[in-house]
Amino acid sequence: MANNMNRQTKKSIAILGGGISGLYAAYRLQKLGFTVTIFERADELGGLSGSFKIGQIYLEKFYHHSFTTDKIVQRLIKELDLDDKFYYKRLSTAILHNNQTYPLNGAVDLLKLSPLSFLDRLRTGIVLAFLKKTKKWKQFSKEKANDWLPKWQGRKSYELLWLPLFRSKFGKYWDQMSMAWFWARIYLRSEELGYIEGGFQILFKRLHEEILKNHGGIIFQAPIDSVRPDTGTGRLEVSYNRSKLDFDFVLSTLPESTNKKIFPDLKADFLQKYSDHHHVGAQTLILLLDRRFLDHYWLNVNDQDFPFLVVVDQSYIADVSEYGGLYPVYFGNYLNYDDPRWTMSETELLKKFVPFIKKLRPDFSEKWIKEKHLFRTEAAQFVITTDYEKTLLPNKLPIKNCYAATLSQIFPAERSLNYSMSVVDNAIAQIIEDMN
Structure with a gap:
C-alpha cells in the first residue's frame, strides 16, 4: 500500500485527538504512506493517558499499567526499541471490607x-x-x-x-x-502487570518523535469546530480556531459526544442509534508522600461509606527514586457528573478524604503530604449494557472518507492503551479496504 501510494499522490489524513489513539494512528498511517496531521485541543499530547511532571520525571494523571495479554502494546514497545525499559512485575491486590483488608491475589x-x-x-x-x-x-x-x-x-x-x-x-x-x-x-487480566521505566510518557514521546521524523504535523491548542465535505474540491474541510485545512481523509479519535458536534452532516437517526451511550468521568487525587502508604499495590474499597473507590500505591510498580524519593498514591473514583465530588476543589476533596485515609492508616498525618494533584476527565468509562455490540459506532462514518476510533467502540474489553490501539487498527483496516 505504501509503495502504491508513493507512486501516485500521497493521501492526506487529519487525525483528531492527540491521545494514545491519535498518536498510534498517525504512526501506523505514516507507515502506510499517508501524510498525517494531528489536531490536539490541549498544549500537550497524551489525552486520557497523559502525564504531569514531578521534577524531571513524568507520572500518569490516571493510573496505568499493562497486562501480559496486551499484545499490541508489546509489539509497539518492540518496534520503538523500548523493550529494555518495559517490564512486568507480580503485584499484590486487596479489598477493603468492613474496615478490614483482605489480600485477593x-x-x-x-x-x-x-x-x-x-x-x-x-x-x-x-x-x-x-x-x-x-x-x-x-x-x-x-x-x-x-x-x-x-x-x-x-x-x-x-x-x-x-x-x-x-x-x-x-x-x-x-x-x-x-x-x-x-x-x-x-x-484479560494477568497476574503480572507491565510498566515502563520513566512512565508511559516515554512511549508517547517516542511516537511523537517518530511522527515528526517522518514529516507529520501536530497542531496544538486546536479544538475542532467542524468537519464538512468541500463541494468544490471533493475533499474534507477541517475547521479549527477560525482556520481551515483540507484533507483526503479524517479519522476522529474524539469522544462520541464531540463527534456529534463536529460532524454536522451526521443524521439524527444515525446519532441516536450509535452515539447515545451513557458514560462516567474519572477523577484522581494524587498524594506524593514521604513514605509508603499501603501494603499492596492495589486496594479496592468495598466499604460504601468511603468517598473513594480505589487506592493505587505507585511505589510498588515504579522505583521511588524516579520521583525524587516520594511515594505517589492515587485515590481514584469514577463519578456521575451530578456527584458533588465531581466539582470539588483539591483542598475540599482532601478534607473529605482524610478521615477515611486515616481508617486505612491510623498513623497518617497530613505532614506526610509533600505534593497533591487533582485530575478529572469526562467519558472515561462507558456503561456497557446488554447487547452493547449492536450499538457500537462503526469505524466508517456515513460521510465519505470520514472514520472514527473512539473509546466507546472498545467491547467487551475495558478501556486500556492496548484496546485503544485495537480500535485504531480496526479503523485503519477499514480505510485501506475502502481505498482498494
Whole structure:
C-alpha cells in the first residue's frame, strides 16, 4: 500500500485527538504512506493517558499499567526499541471490607476470605476459573452482571466482592452492566502487570518523535469546530480556531459526544442509534508522600461509606527514586457528573478524604503530604449494557472518507492503551479496504 501510494499522490489524513489513539494512528498511517496531521485541543499530547511532571520525571494523571495479554502494546514497545525499559512485575491486590483488608491475589487468598462461607468461596472460585478459561463471551452479551453473578457464585459473595464496586463505579447505572463486560475484566487480566521505566510518557514521546521524523504535523491548542465535505474540491474541510485545512481523509479519535458536534452532516437517526451511550468521568487525587502508604499495590474499597473507590500505591510498580524519593498514591473514583465530588476543589476533596485515609492508616498525618494533584476527565468509562455490540459506532462514518476510533467502540474489553490501539487498527483496516 505504501509503495502504491508513493507512486501516485500521497493521501492526506487529519487525525483528531492527540491521545494514545491519535498518536498510534498517525504512526501506523505514516507507515502506510499517508501524510498525517494531528489536531490536539490541549498544549500537550497524551489525552486520557497523559502525564504531569514531578521534577524531571513524568507520572500518569490516571493510573496505568499493562497486562501480559496486551499484545499490541508489546509489539509497539518492540518496534520503538523500548523493550529494555518495559517490564512486568507480580503485584499484590486487596479489598477493603468492613474496615478490614483482605489480600485477593488468587485461589489461595480466595479460600482464606473469612467473611464468606467455605461454600461461597468455593462457588466463587469455580465461577472465576470458568470466566478465566472460556473464550465465548457472546454467551454473556444478553445477561446482566447483576443477575448472572449472584445466580452462579452466590448472592453473599456477589454483594461482598462486586456489588460495592458496581455501585461506586457506575452510580445510577450500576445494575445495567453487561456480563460480557465483567467477563472481559476477568479473562484479560494477568497476574503480572507491565510498566515502563520513566512512565508511559516515554512511549508517547517516542511516537511523537517518530511522527515528526517522518514529516507529520501536530497542531496544538486546536479544538475542532467542524468537519464538512468541500463541494468544490471533493475533499474534507477541517475547521479549527477560525482556520481551515483540507484533507483526503479524517479519522476522529474524539469522544462520541464531540463527534456529534463536529460532524454536522451526521443524521439524527444515525446519532441516536450509535452515539447515545451513557458514560462516567474519572477523577484522581494524587498524594506524593514521604513514605509508603499501603501494603499492596492495589486496594479496592468495598466499604460504601468511603468517598473513594480505589487506592493505587505507585511505589510498588515504579522505583521511588524516579520521583525524587516520594511515594505517589492515587485515590481514584469514577463519578456521575451530578456527584458533588465531581466539582470539588483539591483542598475540599482532601478534607473529605482524610478521615477515611486515616481508617486505612491510623498513623497518617497530613505532614506526610509533600505534593497533591487533582485530575478529572469526562467519558472515561462507558456503561456497557446488554447487547452493547449492536450499538457500537462503526469505524466508517456515513460521510465519505470520514472514520472514527473512539473509546466507546472498545467491547467487551475495558478501556486500556492496548484496546485503544485495537480500535485504531480496526479503523485503519477499514480505510485501506475502502481505498482498494
